[in-house]
Amino acid sequence: MKRLLLLLPLLVTTAVWSGDAPSTRDPWLWPFASDSIWNMPIGDGAIYHGTGHFVAEGAIGADIEFHYKTSAQAPLRNLHVPEGWPVIDGRHGKLLREWRIDDDVVVRTQVSNNCAAFLMPDGRTLEQLEPFIRMERGGILLGYPNPFQGGIDLHGPGIIGTHWGSGLSAFGGSLRHGELTGDQPIRHVLKLNVFCKRYLHFDRTSSTPGWRWPATNPDGYAGDQTNDGHYQGRDPRVVQGALLAIAPTHTAASLGLKTRPARRILQALQDYGAYIVDDTGSESYHLCPSREAAGEFLEVYGHPIDTDARATGAAKDWHDDLMKLVPLLAVVDNNRADNVGGGGRRRAALAPPLGDIDRMPPSVPTGVLVTATGPTSVTLTWNASRDDVRICGYQVFDRNLPAPVAETFGRTTVTITGLKPATTYHVTVIAYDTGLNRSLPSMTVKATTTAVVAGTILEDFDDGVADGWTLDGAAVRDRRLELAKWDGDTRAISGAPDLPAAFTYTARIAAVGGAAANAGRILLRHRDDQTSCWIAFAGGQGSAITLEQTLAGEHRVLATANTWLADRFSITCESDGRITLVLTHDGVARTVFERVATTVPAGGRLGFTSRFNMVTVDDVQVLPIAKP
Secondary structure: OOOEEEOOOOOEOOOOOOOOOOOOEOOOOOOOOOOOOOOOOOEOOOOEEOOOOOOOOOEEEEOOEEEEEOOOOOOEEEEEEEOOOOOEOOOEEEEEEEEEOOOOOOEOOOEOOOOEEEEOOOOOEEEEEEEEEEOOOOOOEEEEEOOOOOOEEOOOOOOEEEEOOOOEOOOOOOEOOOOOOOOOOOOOOEEEEEOHHHHOOOOOOOOOOOEOOOOOOOOOOOOOOOOOOOOOOOOOOOOEOOEEEOOOOOOHHHHOOOOHHHHHHHHHHHHOOEEEEEEOOOOEEEEOEEHHHHHHHHHHHOOOOOEOOOOOHHHHHHHHHHHHHHHHOEEEOOOEOOEHHHOOOEOOOOOOOEOOOOOOOOOOOEEEEEEEEOOOOEEEEEEOOOOOOOEEEEEEEEOOOOOOOEEEOOEOEEEEEOOOOOOEEEEEEEEEEOOOOEOOOOOOEEEEOOOOOOOOEEEOOOOOOOOOOEEEOEEEEOOEEEEEEEEEEEEEEOOOOOOOOOEEEEEEEEEOOOOOOOEEEEEEEEEEOOEEEEEEEEOHHHEEEEEEEEEOOEEEEEEEEEEEOOOEEEEEEOOOOOEEEEEEEOOEEEEEEEEEOOOOOOOOEEEEEEEEEEEEEEEEEEEEOOOO
């Protein structure tokens, strides 16, 4: 049975780095040689080529990177190339080689394009993959390595990696845990993905078409005129591997920056700059945080790194702040292998010598308490652990399962969902630090979920079947319901009894298709094609969303919203037919429709359909709402 993580907006406990510039550094947390491209500050000899290369439009995103350490005891597992693109549900091609990796490393996703970096047991060799997918604990890996012949030295220049748009590192330049939330400045170069179709230049006559040092290549489609994503930018200096920076004449005050993380990004862009490393594929700009940094950002600031102009509150301030920086990015035109950062007097001190990797674990979490229970969830709190460097996160385990049932990135409370009703769980909490050193487990506590009432529907598909469901072109794969047919329609209708008069309906969901014709539906109170109500979305994860109904054959659109962006939905259907839809993405909930009236009678079934698309569904729950 799968467990899901819902993070609550409570107090975050985070260690604070102390002191000024350190005299030595941990190569895991601050990697590569002092004169590496990732560590060299901008010099006063830098030649800034123009501004206004990039337009302040679109979204801010996160190209999340996965960083792992492996042990000498880790088993050898098979590494395969992906079957093709998009990489769907771990479908794989030929065997490349064996790979030493711990069994509990799992990155399970419908479509992946994420980089991953693995420090081998010798503490020096760094292996990198993209796209990285591992669907099951202890299973095979998918991804292309770079360099193909083996890893690179963690103490070396660190240029090569698996941002395939440029060939640059999956480890150097990454935003790490604490860098957007702590008190110390960011002391390294950043990485940035841009909309290459719009901004990057491709010159067939150039010896480096579409790229410049330190990049090693552009995207494979960069010069393909038949590919809609080919580079169409006009400035020959704006290519993969270009070092971007903001001139020191600007300040956070003069720009009116409101948010702390944006002020830290500004300082890093002035002191070190950012290399263009990959394509966003859309009108957006992506930073490159580690998984832990992205999770911590959400917990500390209450919204994900991903945001756009439609956001509100702190998320809107963050978006607007970064959009103030985007037009100020200039190309450091004299950045070369023999003149990294433009030369001259540096804006920051060089990185100190490399020291030892931290191997001291945090203290054991104490005071674990169960503070709330429901039929499928329990909420825990505990006291923060201590560490000599920095607490990075916590994992919660059930004694009957080898993998964590929940995780936080510094927060000391968590709600575990997807549990079985009326069941007792025996849970422990471990802490881990930024060096990925793990504490011993806490004392075990018992957590018992409550019983369910009549009308409850719970289906996690973990037994490999959709019990009682009518499937037309759909199937259960990898413990999820999959509706996948790129040339037609698929349908899955629950065989459970008629829906209660009032209920909440939640599930995890993901959609792949990106064209307007790619459609998906969440069916509500469905009787047949003449009497039904549904939530419709088109074009995968970035499209419009509508609430619609058909009654006695008469079709009506009841409400429309601008975008579908979700990894989980929650629908509340009241006894009078009013419907509220909440979408959750990266742990942040957004109300899309609120108490919209429908006239479809109570009862009917739930279900899902797709057209020219792939939709996956998991952890379906329907909980009746008791009458007041």
